[in-house]
Amino acid sequence: MPKDDIKEFRLVGTRPNRPDGLDKVTGRARYGADITAPGMLWGAVLRSPHAHAKILKIDTSKAEALSGVKAVVTRADFPTGLTGEEWNLQENTMAGEKALYDGHAIAAVAATSSLIAQEAVRLIKVDYEVLPHVTDVDDAIKPDAPVIREGAADASVPEGMPPNVVKYFEFGRGDMEAGFKDADLVMERSFKTEATHQGYIEPHACLGQLGADGKGEMWVCTQGQWFIRQMCSAVLGLNAAQLRVTPSEIGGGFGGKTTIFMEPLSLALSQKAGGRPVKIVMSRSEVLRATGPTASASMDVKIGMTKDGKLTAARAEFRMQGGAFPGAPVDMALYCSLAPYKIENVEHIGYDVLANRPKCAAYRAPGSPMGAFAVESLIDEMCRKLDLDPMEVRLKNAVREGDQASYGPTFGSIGLVEVLEATAKHPNLAVPLGPNQGRGVASGYWFNHNGETSVSMAISEDGTAQVSVGTPDIGGSRASIALMVAETLGIAYEDVRVNVVETGALGVNEPTHGSRATFATGKAATIAARAAIKEMCRRAANEWGIDEDAVEWVEGAAQPAGPNAGNYPPMSIKDIAKNMGATGGPISGHHESVPDGVGASFGCHVVDVEVDPETGLTKILRYLVVQDAGRAIHPSYVEGQYQGGAVQGIGWALNEEYVYGKDGRLQNPIFLDYRMPVASDLPMIDTMIVEVPNPGHPFGVRGVGETGITPPLPAIANAIQGATGLRMSHLPMTPTKVLAALKASQE
Amino acid sequence: MDFHTPSSFEDASKLAAEATGLTRFLAGGTDVLVQMRSGTVLPDTLIDLKLIPGTQGITRTPDGGWRIGIAVSGARLGDHAELIADWPGVVEGMELVGSTQVQGRATLVGNLCNGSPAADSVPGLVAAQASVEITGLTGVRTVPVEDIPAGPGKTTLQPGDVISGILIPPRGEHAGDAYQRFTPRTEMDIAVAGCAISLRVDGDTISEARVAVGAVAPTVRLVPDAAAALIGSTLDDAAIDALVAAVRAACNPIDDKRGTAEFRTEVAGVLAKRVAKIAYGRAKGEAQ
Numbered sequence A: 001m002p003k004d005d006i007k008e009f010r011l012v013g014t015r016p017n018r019p020d021g022l023d024k025v026t027g028r029a030r031y032g033a034d035i036t037a038p039g040m041l042w043g044a045v046l047r048s049p050h051a052h053a054k055i056l057k058i059d060t061s062k063a064e065a066l067s068g069v070k071a072v073v074t075r076a077d078f079p080t081g082l083t084g085e086e087w088n089l090q091e092n093t094m095a096g097e098k099a100l101y102d103g104h105a106i107a108a109v110a111a112t113s114s115l116i117a118q119e120a121v122r123l124i125k126v127d128y129e130v131l132p133h134v135t136d137v138d139d140a141i142k143p144d145a146p147v148i149r150e151g152a153a154d155a156s157v158p159e160g161m162p163p164n165v166v167k168y169f170e171f172g173r174g175d176m177e178a179g180f181k182d183a184d185l186v187m188e189r190s191f192k193t194e195a196t197h198q199g200y201i202e203p204h205a206c207l208g209q210l211g212a213d214g215k216g217e218m219w220v221c222t223q224g225q226w227f228i229r230q231m232c233s234a235v236l237g238l239n240a241a242q243l244r245v246t247p248s249e250i251g252g253g254f255g256g257k258t259t260i261f262m263e264p265l266s267l268a269l270s271q272k273a274g275g276r277p278v279k280i281v282m283s284r285s286e287v288l289r290a291t292g293p294t295a296s297a298s299m300d301v302k303i304g305m306t307k308d309g310k311l312t313a314a315r316a317e318f319r320m321q322g323g324a325f326p327g328a329p330v331d332m333a334l335y336c337s338l339a340p341y342k343i344e345n346v347e348h349i350g351y352d353v354l355a356n357r358p359k360c361a362a363y364r365a366p367g368s369p370m371g372a373f374a375v376e377s378l379i380d381e382m383c384r385k386l387d388l389d390p391m392e393v394r395l396k397n398a399v400r401e402g403d404q405a406s407y408g409p410t411f412g413s414i415g416l417v418e419v420l421e422a423t424a425k426h427p428n429l430a431v432p433l434g435p436n437q438g439r440g441v442a443s444g445y446w447f448n449h450n451g452e453t454s455v456s457m458a459i460s461e462d463g464t465a466q467v468s469v470g471t472p473d474i475g476g477s478r479a480s481i482a483l484m485v486a487e488t489l490g491i492a493y494e495d496v497r498v499n500v501v502e503t504g505a506l507g508v509n510e511p512t513h514g515s516r517a518t519f520a521t522g523k524a525a526t527i528a529a530r531a532a533i534k535e536m537c538r539r540a541a542n543e544w545g546i547d548e549d550a551v552e553w554v555e556g557a558a559q560p561a562g563p564n565a566g567n568y569p570p571m572s573i574k575d576i577a578k579n580m581g582a583t584g585g586p587i588s589g590h591h592e593s594v595p596d597g598v599g600a601s602f603g604c605h606v607v608d609v610e611v612d613p614e615t616g617l618t619k620i621l622r623y624l625v626v627q628d629a630g631r632a633i634h635p636s637y638v639e640g641q642y643q644g645g646a647v648q649g650i651g652w653a654l655n656e657e658y659v660y661g662k663d664g665r666l667q668n669p670i671f672l673d674y675r676m677p678v679a680s681d682l683p684m685i686d687t688m689i690v691e692v693p694n695p696g697h698p699f700g701v702r703g704v705g706e707t708g709i710t711p712p713l714p715a716i717a718n719a720i721q722g723a724t725g726l727r728m729s730h731l732p733m734t735p736t737k738v739l740a741a742l743k744a745s746q747e
Numbered sequence B: 001m002d003f004h005t006p007s008s009f010e011d012a013s014k015l016a017a018e019a020t021g022l023t024r025f026l027a028g029g030t031d032v033l034v035q036m037r038s039g040t041v042l043p044d045t046l047i048d049l050k051l052i053p054g055t056q057g058i059t060r061t062p063d064g065g066w067r068i069g070i071a072v073s074g075a076r077l078g079d080h081a082e083l084i085a086d087w088p089g090v091v092e093g094m095e096l097v098g099s100t101q102v103q104g105r106a107t108l109v110g111n112l113c114n115g116s117p118a119a120d121s122v123p124g125l126v127a128a129q130a131s132v133e134i135t136g137l138t139g140v141r142t143v144p145v146e147d148i149p150a151g152p153g154k155t156t157l158q159p160g161d162v163i164s165g166i167l168i169p170p171r172g173e174h175a176g177d178a179y180q181r182f183t184p185r186t187e188m189d190i191a192v193a194g195c196a197i198s199l200r201v202d203g204d205t206i207s208e209a210r211v212a213v214g215a216v217a218p219t220v221r222l223v224p225d226a227a228a229a230l231i232g233s234t235l236d237d238a239a240i241d242a243l244v245a246a247v248r249a250a251c252n253p254i255d256d257k258r259g260t261a262e263f264r265t266e267v268a269g270v271l272a273k274r275v276a277k278i279a280y281g282r283a284k285g286e287a288q
Helices: A021-026 A061-065 A084-093 A114-123 A176-181 A225-236 A263-272 A284-290 A330-337 A368-385 A390-396 A416-424 A477-489 A517-544 A573-578 A635-654 A712-724 A735-746 B009-018 B032-038 B074-078 B081-086 B088-095 B108-113 B122-127 B224-230 B237-250 B261-283
Strands: A041-047 A053-059 A069-073 A105-111 A125-130 A165-173 A185-193 A205-210 A216-220 A243-247 A278-281 A296-305 A311-321 A345-353 A437-446 A453-459 A465-469 A496-500 A551-554 A557-560 A588-593 A601-611 A618-628 A685-690 B002-004 B023-026 B045-048 B058-060 B066-068 B131-136 B139-144 B149-151 B162-168 B175-182 B193-202 B205-214
Touching: A041 A114, A041 A263, A041 A284, A053 A105, A061 A069, A061 A114, A069 A114, A069 A263, A084 A225, A084 A263, A105 A114, A105 A263, A165 A330, A176 A296, A176 A311, A176 A345, A185 A368, A205 A263, A216 A225, A216 A263, A225 A243, A225 A263, A263 A278, A296 A330, A296 A368, A311 A330, A311 A368, A330 A345, A330 A368, A330 A437, A368 A390, A368 A437, A368 A712, A390 A416, A390 A437, A416 A437, A416 A601, A416 A618, A416 A685, A437 A712, A453 A517, A453 A573, A465 A477, A465 A517, A477 A496, A477 A517, A517 A551, A517 A557, A517 A573, A517 A588, A557 A573, A601 A635, A601 A712, A618 A635, A618 A712, A635 A685, A635 A712, A712 A735, A735 B261, B009 B023, B009 B045, B009 B131, B009 B162, B023 B032, B074 B088, B081 B088, B088 B122, B088 B175, B088 B193, B108 B122, B108 B162, B122 B175, B122 B193, B122 B205, B175 B261, B193 B261, B205 B224, B205 B237, B205 B261, B224 B237, B237 B261
Parallel strands: A041 A278, A216 A243, A311 A345, A465 A496, A618 A685, B002 B045, B023 B045
Antiparallel strands: A041 A105, A053 A125, A069 A105, A165 A345, A185 A296, A205 A216, A205 A278, A296 A311, A437 A601, A453 A465, A453 A588, A551 A557, A601 A618, B058 B066, B066 B162, B131 B139, B131 B162, B175 B193, B193 B205
16 A cells, blocks of 8 residues: 555544443443353352362363253363464363463363352362472473473474473574674573463453353453454364454453463363353463463573774574463564664574463563563663663664664664654653663564454445444544544544444454554454445545546545536435435445554653662553554554553563462562563653554554563663663562672671 | 341441351451452452441541551542541551552552551551451450451451551641652562651650551561650651661561562661651651
8 A cells, every 4th residue: 555645633632531431330341251141050160279280170060960950171171282372272271181380170060050150160070180280481491391292392492401491492693703893792691580470350251151062162361362352262163153252341361362272172162061151260370370471581682882882793582481381482582682773683583382380371571571671671771881872872773764673574664763852852861860770771562463354344324434344342442443534434433333243244353462452453453444434435426427537535525526527516415315116226445354454563661760778569650652653543542552561561570470380370469569660660651652654554554552661671681780780681670689799798 | 158238337247157168357468368369368258348338438536646447548548638637657558558549449448458468558547546446246345457367368257356447646746757668679578677657846855656557577566665765755867777777676577579578677677767757757847
């Protein structure tokens, strides 16, 4: 699609109320757990208390005998013979021969009440043979570590690697030796980050119904109803077209709701209970123990820099565990880690390692925050050593359009330089710092994503428009899509309603992930609106008896495209809609594709902290997010994404972590001890939207959801070094760790 | 599960003594209900005390002290100007418990009987030399607050014992108290270490003091050596150093997900120093 030349928009860039606002502030919005059905049963799941254990026997007889229990399922109720990722999903849904982590599902019950279901779960007796376990990535990669699964490695893993390495990545370019030789300073450091959870406020919830005929329904809180359909069908051996999945409103996802956990269990229980619908709502502890947190990482980085700040070579070697299954985002971490920099000589090595932890899911820019923590921390330390301004060094080495990215492809239009220049001018950088205070900066990157996209829109009889989209609205996408469609049609924002529809209503849509909804669904909706305009122009042309190419669409009306085309007054969308029955029937527009023209997004964050030298407590004094949005369709939601990414990154940097005990059990499966930031921990997060339009989108959209979580980890570490002189290389930088480091540095 | 709503503490005591299996009293319910929902505690008998007359009251006792009903919420304590004027440290400890919503239900007695070493309201009560009135099978008796906790999740209360009121002594002149805790977050968190100090001054000199620490031992602890370090001093540097050393010496914490033993011990000393300054300022009538 050619770049749109229109620079001034009527609606795009304004901030109307969100269409789902009233329902959400009045409590009327229906989330996953709000869905009920006649004859509904309640499901509950028995979970492994062991990190690694052979399942010798499951005795469900007492549970089945309990009054009110209608079905009990174990892995024996699932089809066999699955392979690859489908087997992984099935195995994670319900343990087979072994429990692979604390919280792994062992059996599930459906009963007439939630209390009976929970009681029945307690009546199931499981004989385990407890096996040695491993939860730390550096322990899991040792040659003599407990083996999670034989034969899990794919073809990328060379002979002789430790048994828990299941994927291996190696890529780069240039001459590393020569690159490091050209440097005036070469530094090498090791870093660790701990697993964190997305921490969405709404726990997973679903209501599944499946009959003996293999026809089923599911209502579920998810980022992607087609993913739920495809994955449940695969795991249960169903015909995908016979399963209809309807998404609820969603109380946060951040990538964690792009896969299945207990959804197939509700379907399996329903089928066994004669087709009665079965509702399963996870507790917060279940969410933390048994859904998909992000990976933990152990990373070595080596960088060469000249005394005037030019990067000459960089080597990154990352090891990540993403639980007991392949899929740690080590590749993404490697791709993103050096992406902001133009470096001739780069080498990337990555290991995906199994450990006795829950199967990781996507979490906002999967992998990128870890890689940024390692690279941006080391670059900052080198700037301090060489007495260079970290902003100037970032600008000096910044990638521009046409540069080859560190991970291979050539960048199209990107806005890193614009972001860095805008950051350097922001007043936050001029605020003087007091004692025990420090300032840190860091850059971040995310590719953004397109994905399968199908959108339909239709003109109503009164000239308003409805749009059917397949991407659940997590971050305000209904408002943004309504703005784009209204802008295109030339009608009011309030005259467009965007509906997130079930799987029966559209072709396959990937979930709302990869920061794609406003880009991909927005682009498809705009093209669909253009198709409807073309049809409306045709109806006007027929009415006027002129050639349809002689009709243009201006401000919500068809009109002759000039004096030669004919002399007719404009025919408004209302006029055309009113007569649609007599002029050829319903008017709609449709588009489906994997939209091309994805635009990557760079960001830069600046944070000021104060560290209490007596307790090691880090307080965030002020925080600035600057990021290239391409075009901010609804700037309030763009700012919200920037702020949300920053806050999740602050939590990851300072306090959030999965803490496993020596017994391999998760020690902190509640929000009291899994310490996400609370509102009073934070200042208002300052934001600045940079707009370097993406030529691949009709309005210039890049996608803004993910980049924002990438810079906070290193930015805060860099600020702590400014405040204390300490280089913290292991997240989270808790008061305990900072105080211990302060004490050690004073000895 | 049996659920009772007795109308007197004597009845509550009898019900508890006669119950079999696991019994829990319900005041605010902010611990018990959460434990039940998470499945960690599933009582066979629940005895709701809130309907007993007088349990919602905050009253002056004839000697000038205070009697606080067992169902008085943190929010009500925080609204009571006279009580805050007397015992700001006691009230600020309770106000740190939970969120605004939890404050509407949570009680001092519940915080005490939950048996957590990290209970935020308990060090302030101990420093204030508060006691609890216990209605038991053999009658009513009064016990110092510091004698109630027996270890994490455990109390010294016997079957049939039910706390029927909290008694805080008269404040008297030239006195002040304070409580602070350390948490990695500003709220909605649990103390990694806590310290409460109550003291009285004679001019600039500290004449009486009680120091209590929380979350650094199996129970909240009264630290007489720390009090001794303050008494007779003007809170000079030497006294503060002695206070910090005595507090750290009294610490016997665990390493866990909330903090290491070393960290808890270190920070308990820091808190003692900070809290002593606030209590001293309050005792001298300086606005704090």
